[in-house]
Amino acid sequence: MIMxxxxxxxxxxxxxxxxxxxxxxxxxxxxxxxxxxxxKLPLPGVVSILHRASGLLLFLTLPLLLLMLENSLHSAQxxxxxxxxxxxxxxxxxxxxxxxxxLLHLCAGLRYLAIDMHLxxxxxxxxxxxxxxxxxxxxxxxxxxxxxx
Numbered sequence: 001m002i003m004x005x006x007x008x009x010x011x012x013x014x015x016x017x018x019x020x021x022x023x024x025x026x027x028x029x030x031x032x033x034x035x036x037x038x039x040k041l042p043l044p045g046v047v048s049i050l051h052r053a054s055g056l057l058l059f060l061t062l063p064l065l066l067l068m069l070e071n072s073l074h075s076a077q078x079x080x081x082x083x084x085x086x087x088x089x090x091x092x093x094x095x096x097x098x099x100x101x102x103l104l105h106l107c108a109g110l111r112y113l114a115i116d117m118h119l120x121x122x123x124x125x126x127x128x129x130x131x132x133x134x135x136x137x138x139x140x141x142x143x144x145x146x147x148x149x
Contacts, residue, residue, distance in 0.1 A: 042127070044127060044130045047134065051105060054104045058098070065098075068082060099141055100141040103136075103137040104137040107133045107140075114129070115129075
């Protein structure tokens with residue numbers, strides 16, 4: 001009931017004030033639809049999208065990884081079957097991809113913490129830190145991957 005009274009009061013207040021909205025013509029022609037494949041995204045934008053995608057990938061694969069951990073701790077036979085599974089090159093490659101996603105997410109998260117602490121203030125620093133995130137995550141993935149392979 002109170003909401004109805006408030007609504008009626010606001011309607012009368014708006015008509016009493018007779019607010020007029022002025023339409024300002026747009027200066028630029030905007031596209032009717034966005035062709036996302038034609039937009040050239042800068043490197044910090046690519047790192048941002050990769051950070052979100054890697055976080056989603058890690059979130060979605062976490063139950064599978066925890067299930068594999070639980071099964072490996074359950075008995076010696078399930079551990080041996082998981083070891084045999086990870087001898088397959090496709091399984092190793094998928095784990096290497098998850099490792100890269102984890103390292104990229106970690107490095108990009110540290111970059112965003114530096115941005116939030118106002119350590120990276122200008123565009124040049126943003127571009128350089130984006131390059132550093134990609135290179136560091138790839139190099140760390142190579143180092144750990146060579147060690148584990």
